[in-house]
Amino acid sequence: MATYFIPTEEWEALVRALSRSARLYAPRAEGEDYRLEPAGDDSPPPPFSRYRAVQSLKAILFEPRFDVGGYLGGGDAAGPAGGGEAVVLGAKGCNIAALAVLDFALGADVPDPFYARNRERTLIVSSDCLDFKEVCFCTLVGGRPYPERGFDLNLSPVEGGFVVETGSPNGEAFVARFKDRFAPASPARLAARDAARAELTARLREHQRRLGYLWGAVSRELVERVFESPVWAEEAERCVECGACNFVCPTCHCFLLSDHGRERFRRLRNWDSCQYKGFARVGGGGSPRPALFERLRNRYDKKFVFCPAVIGVSGCTGCGRCVEACIGRIDMREVMKRLSGCK
Amino acid sequence: MNNPYLPVGATIREVVEESPTIRSFVLLPDEPVPFLTGQFLALTVPGVGEAPFTPSSSQYVTDRLELTVMRVGTVTEALHAMRPGDRVGVRGPFGTGYPLDAFRGRGVLVVGGGVGLAPLRSLLLTLRHDIERYRKVALRYGARTPADIIYRREVEEWRRDGRIDVAITVDRGDGEWTGRVGLVTTILQDTGIDPRDSVAVVCGPPVMMKFATFKLLDIGFPPAAIHLSMEKNMSCGFGKCGHCRLGTVYVCRDGPVLTYERVKDFREIWE
Numbered sequence: 001m002a003t004y005f006i007p008t009e010e011w012e013a014l015v016r017a018l019s020r021s022a023r024l025y026a027p028r029a030e031g032e033d034y035r036l037e038p039a040g041d042d043s044p045p046p047p048f049s050r051y052r053a054v055q056s057l058k059a060i061l062f063e064p065r066f067d068v069g070g071y072l073g074g075g076d077a078a079g080p081a082g083g084g085e086a087v088v089l090g091a092k093g094c095n096i097a098a099l100a101v102l103d104f105a106l107g108a109d110v111p112d113p114f115y116a117r118n119r120e121r122t123l124i125v126s127s128d129c130l131d132f133k134e135v136c137f138c139t140l141v142g143g144r145p146y147p148e149r150g151f152d153l154n155l156s157p158v159e160g161g162f163v164v165e166t167g168s169p170n171g172e173a174f175v176a177r178f179k180d181r182f183a184p185a186s187p188a189r190l191a192a193r194d195a196a197r198a199e200l201t202a203r204l205r206e207h208q209r210r211l212g213y214l215w216g217a218v219s220r221e222l223v224e225r226v227f228e229s230p231v232w233a234e235e236a237e238r239c240v241e242c243g244a245c246n247f248v249c250p251t252c253h254c255f256l257l258s259d260h261g262r263e264r265f266r267r268l269r270n271w272d273s274c275q276y277k278g279f280a281r282v283g284g285g286g287s288p289r290p291a292l293f294e295r296l297r298n299r300y301d302k303k304f305v306f307c308p309a310v311i312g313v314s315g316c317t318g319c320g321r322c323v324e325a326c327i328g329r330i331d332m333r334e335v336m337k338r339l340s341g342c343k
Numbered sequence: 344m345n346n347p348y349l350p351v352g353a354t355i356r357e358v359v360e361e362s363p364t365i366r367s368f369v370l371l372p373d374e375p376v377p378f379l380t381g382q383f384l385a386l387t388v389p390g391v392g393e394a395p396f397t398p399s400s401s402q403y404v405t406d407r408l409e410l411t412v413m414r415v416g417t418v419t420e421a422l423h424a425m426r427p428g429d430r431v432g433v434r435g436p437f438g439t440g441y442p443l444d445a446f447r448g449r450g451v452l453v454v455g456g457g458v459g460l461a462p463l464r465s466l467l468l469t470l471r472h473d474i475e476r477y478r479k480v481a482l483r484y485g486a487r488t489p490a491d492i493i494y495r496r497e498v499e500e501w502r503r504d505g506r507i508d509v510a511i512t513v514d515r516g517d518g519e520w521t522g523r524v525g526l527v528t529t530i531l532q533d534t535g536i537d538p539r540d541s542v543a544v545v546c547g548p549p550v551m552m553k554f555a556t557f558k559l560l561d562i563g564f565p566p567a568a569i570h571l572s573m574e575k576n577m578s579c580g581f582g583k584c585g586h587c588r589l590g591t592v593y594v595c596r597d598g599p600v601l602t603y604e605r606v607k608d609f610r611e612i613w614e
Binding site for chain 1: 346348387388389413416576578581583589610611614
């Protein structure tokens with residue numbers, strides 16, 4: 001949409017003002033990592049995160065366990081009221097890419113009304129990566145270490161402040177509301193932003209090349225072609241069916257409704273995992289994927305075949321969270337590398 | 344806010360024992376739940392959970408719903424313990440229903456197995472409502488034993504009044520059974536329905552669906568004319584929760600009835 005410049009101190013003052021009028025989520029540094037958490041209005045200005053946080057936007061927009069309401073006398077059939085306006089800072093390119101999957105999965109046709117409400121009430125302020133984690137591989141799945149679309153506002157650090165790009169009418173309205181703090185972005189600052197982006201992208205690609213990961217462009221064809229490969233069963237030997245890969249994934253969106261109460265009946269919407277044995281099992285006990293390796297394969301099928309075919313985007317954004325979370329050390333990059341060697 | 348996750352209340356009016364493991368439930372919903380034949384509902388047993396069922400009543404009857412349920416798991420077990428007057432919840436309808444417009448003027452071969460006759464009963468009642476629209480309607484139904492035949496009296500009535508050409512077979516007879524013995528796949532030929540310009544509708548256990556489909560293909564039904572009721576694990580019912588994904592479709596949203604043409608290239612369709 002449009003680009004602006006804001007000096008660092010102006011941005012920090014703006015964030016402080018925001019934290020008093022809306023729920024603010026911001027990265028908090030913890031060792032080498034960042035945690036994306038609610039920020040109080042008295043906390044110091046949040047750091048500019050160099051790469052993605054441990055948590056993705058999913059946990060904010062689509063709660064892990066959410067009471068959707070009561071029935072047959074269980075009260076508030078409309079569901080809970082929700083928490084008002086929110087602002088999220090620190091989303092990176094991979095997380096903005098994930099929103100396209102969540103928006104389709106939870107928002108298309110008949111939308112999940114609670115996701116739709118959270119999405120509507122949340123201003124998403126993303127930012128360019130300045131570095132990458134060892135597990136980052138966005139460039140292998142068509143992504144970039146900076147967001148190009150899908151944010152409300154995106155921040156790119158340049159000398160003295162940030163280039164701010166608006167990506168939505170909400171983002172435009174935000175800049176208009178605080179217009180005194182923003183200036184037009186000069187061609188020199190835009191050039192500085194673009195140079196930093198190109199440099200980091202090249203560095204990340206070199207990182208992939210050094211590790212021998214070159215499968216990106218063919219991932220969809222690859223997963224379709226290697227359905228019968230023994231690699232699935234070999235990799236699944238280390239899977240303990242914990243579901244961590246699903247829960248940390250910014251695009252995994254499957255959930256299960258569960259019923260509670262003896263007199264006041266409530267229904268909860270819970271994150272679910274396609275790695276669990278019962279995920280696709282029907283009442284009579286039959287399951288299309290009784291073996292663990294079939295469920296592991298299913299996760300790749302959803303990400304690399306279903307999502308491109310149905311949504312038009314990759315279901316994997318290359319954030320590397322599942323690589324970090326897996327206690328069996330199943331590494332999606334390694335799996336794809338092994339598969340690409342299959343006939 | 345319209346909340347698609349919560350059911351409307353319904354009172355159980357009547358419970359009918361169809362077989363040792365199958366019961367029909369007549370429900371009076373607190374507000375009308377209009378549906379198209381083939382669409383399904385999520386039935387809530389309060390505090391226990393939900394399971395998806397296609398109503399077995401006609402789409403033209405709107406003040407009550409009939410569901411025929413086999414006792415197989417947690418929800419159906421709890422439902423079978425319920426009595427007239429008990430309260431349940433109903434959510435839906437979901438899915439797309441049978442494409443009746445595409446059936447018009449053609450022959451309709453309805454193939455059922457076991458409790459799979461439940462959703463087909465809704466279809467047959469709806470077809471009988473204006474049977475003159477279809478060239479010929481035939482039911483071919485297979486059950487394991489004579490005791491497993493559901494809607495027995497009603498199916499006999501259909502057979503007698505002749506609007507539907509009915510044939511039944513059982514896998515194993517008993518002392519009194521004088522009818523056909525054998526799998527349903529053995530009675531799909533010579534139905535008087537021309538496979539080149541007709542449709543087939545199949546519902547039953549997965550293994551029966553598989554072999555019935557192959558038989559229908561053999562006989563000459565095109566893949567696009569074979570309509571299959573796909574049974575999948577479903578939670579939300581409207582294409583959000585991800586449980587029922589089959590290849591590139593969500594069975595709840597795009598089905599639950601899908602043509603063989605639509606699913607034949609997917610894996611895991613018969614499981």
